[in-house]
Amino acid sequence: MATTSEKGIATLDLLEGVVLKAYRDAVGRWTIGSGLTKASGVIDPKPGMVISRKESDRLTRLALARNYEPAVNKAMPGASQNEFDAGSLFQWNTGAIGRASWVRVWRNQVKDWGLIGSKMRAWNKGGGKVLPGLTRRRQIEFDILRFGIYPVTKPNAPATGLARIVVSIEPARIATIRAAFAKLGYEPGKDPSGISRNAVKTFQRDHDLTVDGVIGKATLSTLQRMIDARAKAAAPAATAVAAGGFEAAPMPDGSIEALSGLPHADWIVPAVLVLALGWAAWRAWQYRDAIAVKAQNRFPQIAAKLRSI
Structure with a gap:
């Protein structure tokens, strides 16, 4: 049985973000590690729960082995390592590798990579809307599948005074994140290329997150949740x-x-x-x-x- 490679797991961590203190995701589910909820079957996150990076890595591998890799092995027999990694990433995010049409095209003896790519990229919607984050994720998965090209997993150092971003975000989304911080009363700073580290730390402190001035999955999910709460309250x-x-x-x-x-x-x-x-x-x-x-x-x-x- 094939398993996800170290590069595949590093990419998963980059896409999901590794959060060591439990937080609520955008829809209110308690989450920890690389996006693990109670539904993962390997941990039941609780308020205030904190785990180590080593434990997060163990839980991710356990969840892959129990819940994701068996389905990828069944759907993609004979996959090369990079193809298997792409399948694992897709399955982790969608849980739909058993019914995805791109997989059926991939199983053909002569692979039509153009058709595979278009069908894979079609999985970029949430709530009936195209989501830029999913569009970017599908492209990353296709690049791994087709070419064995993995994204750089070490984030670039931010400019002085800006928060470090540790999840994969397209540059165009920075403006949206800045606007969200501003709407909630946290001044994002004058530099349009990022968000003030002090603003991020204040937001994290106010929302009982790890106060490190780093923008990861927990901070972004909480930010979205607070924006949603304000919109619905109004x-x-x-x-x-x-x-x-x-x-x-x-x-x-x-x-x-x-x-x-x-x-x-x-x-x-x-x-x-x-x-x-x-x-x-x-x-x-x-x-x-x-x-x-x-x-x-x-x-x-x-x-x-x-x-x-």
Whole structure:
């Protein structure tokens, strides 16, 4: 049975980022190491959990052996080492190597690399939208698959005063990250090529992350989560009700009063309010770590409790 090479694992670490303190990913799942959640079956990350780099590497290899490499061996029999590595990276990210059409084309005796590449690059969407990060990842995987070219795994040294970035990010995304920090009240600095190290450290301190001034998966996931929390908190109550299954058409002035003319109007308004409040409460629970940031200065014990559950 083939296994992922050292270069393949180093690329996985670069793409996923190695985080030694548990954090919530963008959708709220506790995560640690190279993107390991409870679903990995090798660890159950908990609030405050810290592991060593050696342990992270052991868990990554264990997860590969248990959950990913068997599927790659089955789907890509006779793969060369670089081809197997590309398959492992793809499987780690998508879990779909058994049904990916590029794999079926790869299994042909005469390989059509142009078709393989186009079908592989098509796996770049999330929520129905093309994601630049996935577009870049698929290109990296194809370069490994076709040419055996692995990305440079040692990040370049940043300019003085800028945070070091330890995950693979396309340069065009820097502007988006800078805008996100600024929107949350963390001044990213004047240099458009990066983000102020001091701003990153302050953000990490406020959000109970490892305070090292390094931008990795935990910092980026938390940044995205806080942006999402702010956007959803700003949504009008009508939108919240709509998510529960009702149409959220804007209501004209006096429309609440106008409901009083409807049959059984005595229960309509309270029911709508209860639904809106229930939705708001569910959102607050979903983003309780964002509430903890707001509460930590005045209510540190409450903030700590919110982060622990």
